[in-house]
Amino acid sequence: MEPMMCPFSDPHSRDLEGDIPLDGKDLDAITDETLATLLESAPVLHDTKVVRLSQHLVMKGGILTPRTQYFATKGYLMIDFIAGQPLGECWNDLTYDNQRQIAMQVADMIKEMQSVAILQPDPLGGGPFRGRFFIDYSVGPFKDSVEVQDWFNHKLDICKRVNQCPKDIPPFQFGKLVIPHHDTSPRNLILDQDGKVWLIDWADAGAYPPAFESVALLAQQFFTGFNEAVLSLIPQFPEEERQLDSITYGEAKPCRTQTIHTRRSITSSVHPTSSPSRSTLQDAGMLPPCSRNSRKILSPSSPSPSPSNKTFRTKQKLAKAQRQNRPIPQWIRLRTGNTIRYNAKRRHWRKSTLKV
CATH class of the missing domain: 3.90.1200 (Aminoglycoside 3'-phosphotransferase; Chain: A, domain 2)
Incomplete structure (x- = not known):
């Protein structure tokens, strides 16, 4: 990087006499395309950018942004490459x-x-x-x-x-x-x-x-x-x-x-x-709608997850007990309205009804 970056100003832009692009020309006859070109070619008063158009006119503009070359609705656009x-x-x-x-x-x-x-x-x-x-x-x-x-x-x-x-x-x-x-x-x-x-x-x-x-x-x-x-x-x-x-x-x-x-x-x-x-x-519109279990984003019309959270957790406990080779009675069965839940404190399985 260069030691110091100083705002550029063209000495010619401050001349009280001399040839400046729009001297003696009717501004109403100047097209927008010509004015845009002058923003790059006219004598620069200040590089952020103000340019001298004539003895009585200056033009300000030029926030430096890449120019959009192509835009489409498929989610992409093409702009200038900035070195x-x-x-x-x-x-x-x-x-x-x-x-x-x-x-x-x-x-x-x-x-x-x-x-x-x-x-x-x-x-x-x-x-x-x-x-x-x-x-x-x-x-x-x-x-x-x-x-x-x-x-x-x-x-x-x-x-x-x-x-x-x-x-x-x-x-x-x-x-x-x-x-x-x-x-x-x-x-x-x-x-x-x-x-x-x-x-x-x-x-x-x-x-x-x-x-x-x-x-x-x-x-x-x-x-x-x-x-x-x-x-x-x-x-x-x-x-x-x-x-x-x-x-x-x-x-x-x-x-x-x-x-x-x-x-x-x-x-x-x-x-x-x-x-x-x-x-x-x-x-309040501060948080998106989420499911209670997974916290994943849900649309307002999304159906509630099935099976219910209680049934889901019960199945998890049952699977864990099976992995640990705990004794499970033969009458254990899992279905929507008749669920078996393991009581960790009493170390036995309890039959209960869940509303889902």
Whole structure:
């Protein structure tokens, strides 16, 4: 890596006189394709990127993302190859000055995305809502911002009910909506050979409140130096950040053994007086529906497992007894309504009826 990465600026871009691409030309006659080309060819005022179009015009844009070349509904897309290395693999090896320059580039990207106001909350491309503040099997889609706001307030009410957040947290009231990337991390940044970073993996991006970005950075457990450097350069939203942090108790990811994922709180910790039931969290949309026995994810319409859990455990005990060569009476039989259960304390088999 080069010793120092400095923002590039073309001296010609600051000329008060001289030949600049659109001098003396009618802007209305310039096509969008020409303007896009000028973003790469016009004199650069600042490399994140601002270019000089004429004596009186500049153009800003150019968040570095690979260009999508092909997209299909079968689950794949084709994008540009960026010659470089993942920032997550080399971040710790960079000098402080280089890390600071990269943090400034990322902060400029975030500020650029937060300068775009959007009316309707929505993931990029539409469809269900995904990301840090939504459960991984997705929620929605929602009709409007009121429905999204109600969903967040429902999560907040559940967290208050089970004593997992302070009672004085106010309800959500979404105002300005921007485009948070929602997963800005060195693992999603590519550092090219010129010292510029490219932002990839936009799966969680969408139209959300600007605090989503800063809370997502605060919540990341890795690359804390990167997170702190970027957070020091972007706008902060203390009240909204406190609201979003208060509902993180219900963030969960479905897996073979279902667990509730919590993270280090950025507000004062709250200790529960009682543990919430699983059904309470499922009703709140915080956990996916799971079978009681295997904890595997079930669809709402899935039939209950058969045989029943009691019968299943009884068969397990019987098989264990048989493996250990314990004496079993000849009249033992297993069927739905007439099950034999082994009493470990009295060391004999007891006949019982199970409802399945």
